[in-house]
Amino acid sequence: MTIKIEKRPTVGLSKVATSDTHGEDSPYFAGWKAYDENPFDEVHNPSGVIQMGLAENQVSFDLLEEYLEKYRDVARCGSGISSFRENALFQDYHGLLSFRKAMASFMEQVRGGRATFDPDRVVITAGATAANELLTFILADPGDALLVPTPYYPGFDRDLRWRTDVKIVPVHCNNSNNFQVTPQALEEAYKEAESKNIKVKGVLITNPSNPFGATVQRLVLEEIVEFVTRKNIHLVSDEIYSGSAFCCSEFVSIAEILESRNYMDSERVHIVYSLSKDLGLPGFRVGTIYSYNDNVVTTARRMSSFTLISSQTQQLLASMLSDETFTQNYIKTNRERLRRRYEMIIDGLRSAGIECLKGNAGLFCWMNLSPLLEKPTKDCELAVWNTILHEVKLNISPGSSCHCSEPGWFRVCFANMSENTLEIALKRIHDFMETRTIIQKH
Amino acid sequence: MGFISGNNKKLLSKIATNDGHGENSAYFDGWKAYENDPFHLTQNPNGVIQMGLAENQLCFDLIQEWVVNNPKASICTSEGAQDFKDIAIFQDYHGLPEFRKAVSRFMEKVRGDRVTFDPERIVMSGGATGAIETLTFCLADPGDAFLVPTPYYPAFDRDLRWRTRVQLYPVVCESSNNFKVTKEALEDAYEKAQESNIRVKGLLINNPSNPLGTVLDRETLKDILRFINDKNIHLVCDEIYAATAFSQPSFISIAEVKEEVVGCNENLVHIIYSLSKDLGFPGFRVGIIYSYNDVVVNIARKMSSFGLVSTQTQRLIASMLSDDIFVENFIAKSSVRLSQRHGLFTKGLAQVGINTLKSNAGLFFWMDLRRLLKEPTFEDELDLWHIIINEVKLNVSPGCSFHCSEPGWFRVCFANMDDETMRVALRRIRHFVLKENKGLEVASKKQCRRNKLEISLSFRRLDDFMNSPFMNSPHSPMSSPMVQART
Numbered sequence: 002m003t004i005k006i007e008k009r010p011t012v013g014l015s016k017v018a019t020s021d022t023h024g025e026d027s028p029y030f031a032g033w034k035a036y037d038e039n040p041f042d043e044v045h046n047p048s049g050v051i052q053m054g055l056a057e058n059q060v061s062f063d064l065l066e067e068y069l070e071k072y073r074d075v076a077r078c079g080s081g082i083s084s085f086r087e088n089a090l091f092q093d094y095h096g097l098l099s100f101r102k103a104m105a106s107f108m109e110q111v112r113g114g115r116a117t118f119d120p121d122r123v124v125i126t127a128g129a130t131a132a133n134e135l136l137t138f139i140l141a142d143p144g145d146a147l148l149v150p151t152p153y154y155p156g157f158d159r160d161l162r163w164r165t166d167v168k169i170v171p172v173h174c175n176n177s178n179n180f181q182v183t184p185q186a187l188e189e190a191y192k193e194a195e196s197k198n199i200k201v202k203g204v205l206i207t208n209p210s211n212p213f214g215a216t217v218q219r220l221v222l223e224e225i226v227e228f229v230t231r232k233n234i235h236l237v238s239d240e241i242y243s244g245s246a247f248c249c250s251e252f253v254s255i256a257e258i259l260e261s262r263n264y265m266d267s268e269r270v271h272i273v274y275s276l277s278k279d280l281g282l283p284g285f286r287v288g289t290i291y292s293y294n295d296n297v298v299t300t301a302r303r304m305s306s307f308t309l310i311s312s313q314t315q316q317l318l319a320s321m322l323s324d325e326t327f328t329q330n331y332i333k334t335n336r337e338r339l340r341r342r343y344e345m346i347i348d349g350l351r352s353a354g355i356e357c358l359k360g361n362a363g364l365f366c367w368m369n370l371s372p373l374l375e376k377p378t379k380d381c382e383l384a385v386w387n388t389i390l391h392e393v394k395l396n397i398s399p400g401s402s403c404h405c406s407e408p409g410w411f412r413v414c415f416a417n418m419s420e421n422t423l424e425i426a427l428k429r430i431h432d433f434m435e436t437r438t439i440i441q442k443h
Numbered sequence: 444m445g446f447i448s449g450n451n452k453k454l455l456s457k458i459a460t461n462d463g464h465g466e467n468s469a470y471f472d473g474w475k476a477y478e479n480d481p482f483h484l485t486q487n488p489n490g491v492i493q494m495g496l497a498e499n500q501l502c503f504d505l506i507q508e509w510v511v512n513n514p515k516a517s518i519c520t521s522e523g524a525q526d527f528k529d530i531a532i533f534q535d536y537h538g539l540p541e542f543r544k545a546v547s548r549f550m551e552k553v554r555g556d557r558v559t560f561d562p563e564r565i566v567m568s569g570g571a572t573g574a575i576e577t578l579t580f581c582l583a584d585p586g587d588a589f590l591v592p593t594p595y596y597p598a599f600d601r602d603l604r605w606r607t608r609v610q611l612y613p614v615v616c617e618s619s620n621n622f623k624v625t626k627e628a629l630e631d632a633y634e635k636a637q638e639s640n641i642r643v644k645g646l647l648i649n650n651p652s653n654p655l656g657t658v659l660d661r662e663t664l665k666d667i668l669r670f671i672n673d674k675n676i677h678l679v680c681d682e683i684y685a686a687t688a689f690s691q692p693s694f695i696s697i698a699e700v701k702e703e704v705v706g707c708n709e710n711l712v713h714i715i716y717s718l719s720k721d722l723g724f725p726g727f728r729v730g731i732i733y734s735y736n737d738v739v740v741n742i743a744r745k746m747s748s749f750g751l752v753s754t755q756t757q758r759l760i761a762s763m764l765s766d767d768i769f770v771e772n773f774i775a776k777s778s779v780r781l782s783q784r785h786g787l788f789t790k791g792l793a794q795v796g797i798n799t800l801k802s803n804a805g806l807f808f809w810m811d812l813r814r815l816l817k818e819p820t821f822e823d824e825l826d827l828w829h830i831i832i833n834e835v836k837l838n839v840s841p842g843c844s845f846h847c848s849e850p851g852w853f854r855v856c857f858a859n860m861d862d863e864t865m866r867v868a869l870r871r872i873r874h875f876v877l878k879e880n881k882g883l884e885v886a887s888k889k890q891c892r893r894n895k896l897e898i899s900l901s902f903r904r905l906d907d908f909m910n911s912p913f914m915n916s917p918h919s920p921m922s923s924p925m926v927q928a929r930t
Binding site: 015025057059062065085086089090092130139159234269281286297300310313314 | 455458459460464500503506507510519521530531532533534569570573582583587601602605723724726738742745748751753755759
């Protein structure tokens with residue numbers, strides 16, 4: 002039965018429903034459409050569009066599958082008799098204690114034991130998407146703003162603003178200092194909000210950062226903490242890529258900063274985490290909020306009723322993440338493989354004459370194509386992007402979709418494909434750059 | 444690690460600091476009492492029996508049998524593991540096609556195949572809790588209102604109002620006509636809302652009804668459709684208890700009736716569903732929005748990013764619900780068991796003069812204790828309720844928590860316990876009522892003797908009746924609704 006086309010006028014829907022704050026009309030998604038219509042496949046469609054706009058981690062699935070192979074009876078993820086019923090009935094918004102313990106422990110391991118996490122502060126949500134929205138509902142009223150350093154993950158426009166009616170005020174970062182957040186930039190953004198009579202309720206950072214795949218330096222984190230303390234506002238640290246830092250010691254979590262200060266004044270800090278990137282399980286919808294603020298924990302927990310994690314999934318992951326032999330090995334191996342992928346793509350791009358921002362984390366690199374732009378404008382950036390999408394057949398993400406203030410940068414994902422596919426992608430870029438050089442010479 | 448800072452409440456939003464979460468109501472005293480002293484057949488036989496939780500635990504034996512016989516449905520077994528990766532990375536908010544197909548087919552079967560559902564219109568959400576909030580975000584602006592017939596499920600106050608800032612406006616239904624939703628009550632509510640300058644955007648109905656356990660008849664459904672069309676407002680039908688109708692009159696879905704109303708604008712009609720009640724899977728958070736409005740399907744789907752169903756669960760459900768033989772057998776057996784439970788309780792109560800609203804659906808019944816109130820006031824209702832919790836040791840739910848307009852009614856859940864517990868619960872209620880009867884009624888000695896005889900006879904009949912085929916289960920591990928996504 003197909004969906005009937007209703008000829009009557011659309012009856013009243015809400016403003017939220019009729020706005021485009023869901024963000025899907027942006028050119029960012031045009032790339033996805035091109036991919037959907039002509040998806041690359043090594044065997045069946047070798048000339049299709051290669052998806053490099055999707056920050057997925059597929060490099061370590063074999064480790065997960067190995068775990069399941071060894072522990073399938075112990076995993077008790079729904080096939081065990083006595084556990085199934087209890088599990089199916091469990092809808093407590095605290096979440097399974099075993100799951101929260103396992104999550105807290107995993108988060109500690111990802112930080113090399115340099116921070117401790119209390120399972121009772123772990124609030125479960127169906128993905129980081131829900132976690133970020135939920136925190137925004139709790140920390141800000143409609144019309145208030147969160148300061149977010151640019152460039153930032155495009156999904157924040159929807160997650161932080163759509164149903165909450167909260168604004169994002171950008172904190173502009175640029176390449177002069179490798180896009181690091183500065184106190185001046187924070188101050189400027191704050192003043193800009195003030196001048197428009199907008200109340201700033203917090204700062205939201207992503208660390209390691211999306212889109213550039215770099216960890217935030219300790220000094221910068223301390224400056225940010227100093228800033229939010231001075232302004233008496235919140236700090237949300239989205240650490241969804243924490244397990245994807247190539248070298249464990251290079252990632253500094255906000256939790257470490259707080260611990261080093263004996264948690265003084267920490268009730269303004271909240272961490273968002275998820276297993277979608279580090280473990281490569283986006284389908285399972287596993288997000289968490291970790292807050293140092295009791296009121297936020299209580300309220301977030303109540304709100305999580307709208308977006309709990311399936312108890313079946315909690316059970317599986319409780320098992321997996323409390324197996325320290327597995328997790329230690331996974332974390333280490335995953336980092337190593339991501340690092341190798343990163344080096345592969347950086348070398349490949351460099352030999353094609355393309356430079357990237359120095360990165361040390363994440364599932365993507367931040368590529369500089371500004372030399373290819375006729376003029377340093379957003380339109381020229383999009384023109385180059387179009388060419389890459391339709392001629393080179395690579396879906397990469399233009400910096401403008403991440404609100405980057407400097408045109409010419411692109412986010413390129415490298416962990417959502419096989420090495421073979423990555424080589425093919427690099428060859429295409431190489432050939433493209435060669436052609437352009439030839440054209441330019443003429 | 445304590446980070447308590449009292450002054451910091453000011454730093455949070457209005458939504459975070461108001462009571463919209465609904466947990467401060469007296470309703471939760473019963474849950475606290477249960478949590479502090481939970482009944483257990485052997486370990487705590489004098490504890491509080493949980494009868495405030497609308498859970499369906501009667502058919503887990505059937506589910507478990509299926510799960511054991513279908514290892515491929517789980518991605519953790521050796522049979523299913525080859526699909527692990529594909530399932531784990533699938534985060535498309537359309538959901539697995541096989542999941543949508545299986546759910547829409549299940550919804551059709553539950554309605555006796557009298558209607559069809561298009562899998563393309565199935566939108567996921569974080570349980571029915573998430574579904575109803577998402578629909579509200581789609582249909583109404585802050586300050587707008589939804590009409591809702593009383594008595595209604597208490598958590599609607601949170602689900603429809605808390606983060607959306609939408610209001611609920613009651614359509615008062617009365618015991619004089621068995622709480623039927625009448626045209627007059629609808630018109631009355633609408634007018635009153637208009638007079639108070641409240642913009643009504645829709646009507647929310649729950650069919651089968653929580654807490655009444657009744658189904659809406661065809662004429663009422665048609666009246667409702669005419670009403671919403673006339674006012675050009677939305678109709679949200681929460682059909683979460685669709686498969687719990689266990690006898691005549693059968694459950695009629697809004698999907699069946701909308702064709703029969705001339706000029707009905709389909710764009711106004713939306714259905715909420717979930718697997719938490721019919722199948723007994725509240726932990727799996729499987730909520731569904733089914734809308735006849737293309738724009739709403741589209742937008743709700745985008746919003747579902749905030750509450751998708753775990754693909755691991757989608758996969759299990761898709762497998763289970765596409766097993767036609769299993770589904771048909773399940774629906775039939777579930778019906779029979781619910782009917783038996785319901786019958787035992789309601790007849791057992793009738794024998795001691797306690798009436799219950801005539802019902803044939805849901806996981807609960809609506810008990811009439813008006814004659815036990817000293818005065819027909821809500822204070823007296825709450826007093827009586829505290830006695831029931833603290834002395835009779837049953838957590839039942841007082842009518843005022845459902846916004847019932849008349850004091851003295853209580854919702855009693857019967858499907859969330861095993862047979863022994865049920866017997867104990869029934870015995871306790873009957874014992875309590877008889878005690879009250881002695882105090883309240885001026886009865887002749889003869890009358891008393893006859894009553895006693897009837898009671899002892901009926902107890903024997905009760906015991907004979909007990910030959911449950913399914914396994915004994917410990918009391919529900921659940922605790923208070925403070926922690927339930929949906930009670």
